[in-house]
Amino acid sequence: MSESNISALPGPAAALTSEHLARIAFEAGQIIMPYFLGECEVSEKEDSSPVTQADQDAEALILRELKALCPALPVLAEEEVAAGRIPDLGNVFACVDPLDGTREFVGKRKDFTVNIGIIAHGKTVGGVIYAPAHGTLYVAHPEAAPWKAVLPYDAIWAIPTERETLSTRPRADKLVAIASRSHRTAETDAILDDYDAAEIISAGSSLKFCLVAEGKADFYPRMGRTMEWDTSAGQAIVEAAGGRVTLEDGKTPLAYQKAGRGYDNPHFLVTGW
Numbered sequence: 001m002s003e004s005n006i007s008a009l010p011g012p013a014a015a016l017t018s019e020h021l022a023r024i025a026f027e028a029g030q031i032i033m034p035y036f037l038g039e040c041e042v043s044e045k046e047d048s049s050p051v052t053q054a055d056q057d058a059e060a061l062i063l064r065e066l067k068a069l070c071p072a073l074p075v076l077a078e079e080e081v082a083a084g085r086i087p088d089l090g091n092v093f094a095c096v097d098p099l100d101g102t103r104e105f106v107g108k109r110k111d112f113t114v115n116i117g118i119i120a121h122g123k124t125v126g127g128v129i130y131a132p133a134h135g136t137l138y139v140a141h142p143e144a145a146p147w148k149a150v151l152p153y154d155a156i157w158a159i160p161t162e163r164e165t166l167s168t169r170p171r172a173d174k175l176v177a178i179a180s181r182s183h184r185t186a187e188t189d190a191i192l193d194d195y196d197a198a199e200i201i202s203a204g205s206s207l208k209f210c211l212v213a214e215g216k217a218d219f220y221p222r223m224g225r226t227m228e229w230d231t232s233a234g235q236a237i238v239e240a241a242g243g244r245v246t247l248e249d250g251k252t253p254l255a256y257q258k259a260g261r262g263y264d265n266p267h268f269l270v271t272g273w
Contacts, residue, residue, distance in 0.1 A: 007143040010120045011092035012072040018141035019159045021116055021128040024065045026157055028058040028098055028114040029132030032105075033153045036133060042106050045082050050102045055079055058114060059098035066094055066116075076119075076263065078229045089257060092120045095232035101205025110134055111204030117232025119256045127233030129206050138166065138210045140233075140240035148214055166241040168272030169215040174198035178208045178217040180224070187223035187267070195219060209234025212272050213241040220270040228256050228263045234270075243272045 008014045035054035042050050059079045066075055074087040077096040087093075094116060099105060101112035110133035117127035129138045132153035137160065140146040149160030177197035179188055184202075192200060201217055209231075211217040235245040235254060245254045246269050254268045 009092075009118050009126050009142060012070055012074075012090075013092055013094065013118050013120075013126075015070050016066075016073075016118070016126075018128075018139050018143055020065075020069055021126070021141065022130075022137055022139055022151075022159060023157055024062055025114040025116055025128045025130035026132075026137065026151060026153070027065070028061050029130045029153045031058045031061055032099055032112075032114070033132050036105060036108070036112075040106075050106055051079065051082070052099070052102065052106065054105065055099040055102060059096060062096050062098055062114075062116065066096075070094075076229060078227065081229075081263065089259075092118070093257075095119055095229045095256070097206075097227075097229040097233075100230060101207075104204035109204060111207050113205045113207060115206050115229065115233040117229070117234075117236055119228075119232060122255045122257050123253070124232050124236035124239065124256065127236035129210055129233050129237060131205075131207055131210075134207075136210075138213065138237050140166075140237040146213065146237055146240035148210070164214070166213045166237065167215060168212060168238070168241050168243040169218065171271075171273040172218065175218040176201065176216070178203055178211050178220045180204065180208065180222065185223050188221055191221040191223060191269070195221075206230065206234040209238050209245075209270060212243055212270050213238045215272065218272050221267075222265075222270070223267045226265045226268075228258065228265065231265060231268070232256060238270055238272075241272075243270065245270050 074093040097115040105112040114130045135152040146166040147163040
């Protein structure tokens with residue numbers, strides 16, 4: 001693929017196809033699952049968030065594979081940042097959370113994911129989310145409409161041929177909201193009241209974005225701290241499916257490459273309309 005091809009990712013990410021993204025996320029999931037099914041020691045980072053060997057091993061694989069495919073593509077990766085290693089990102093870079101939902105993972109709950117997003121000039125332009133314990137894969141890439149597929153972690157790798165095209169649903173009178181299971185706040189509850197949600201679903205990790213993208217929920221408010229690697233892949237998938245990820249004003253898109261903030265996000269809203 002050339003950089004001028006509209007079906008390609010931009011700049012140094014141009015060689016990454018949807019199959020590449022899907023395979024890398026799948027293989028990271030295969031690394032994670034034995035830890036989930038067995039024992040995995042948990043330690044604490046400086047910000048008091050948990051980290052495990054599964055996080056570190058999955059990230060190592062993702063970094064290795066991205067470098068092999070796109071040597072010039074910088075990567076902003078959660079555990080690398082925690083270790084103080086942040087490359088010169090330029091205008092196009094990958095954003096990696098090797099195990100989103102570590103608290104769910106440690107608690108032996110299935111809502112954890114592998115996230116790889118691609119950022120160009122402060123915007124999300126592609127991404128993949130793989131939930132290995134659920135066996136579901138979500139992909140957004142310029143080469144095709146966003147899609148979901150069933151892909152058990154213990155399968156032999158092959159790009160899924162049976163795919164469900166992702167599409168958000170129009171705003172309805174009775175809204176279904178989705179809220180964080182581990183990070184719900186009073187501010188979140190206030191937003192849910194403002195939108196008069198008829199039903200509230202609880203879920204963990206970036207799967208909340210995916211539920212909006214596939215039309216199973218209408219909106220997801222996040223009134224707590226997140227980092228760019230937590231949201232980049234999910235935002236790419238939601239936006240490709242027809243939804244939006246904005247600041248609290250409901251208009252301004254959530255942006256990236258916020259070095260001045262330490263790559264954390266302000267509060268945001270995910271809507272299907």
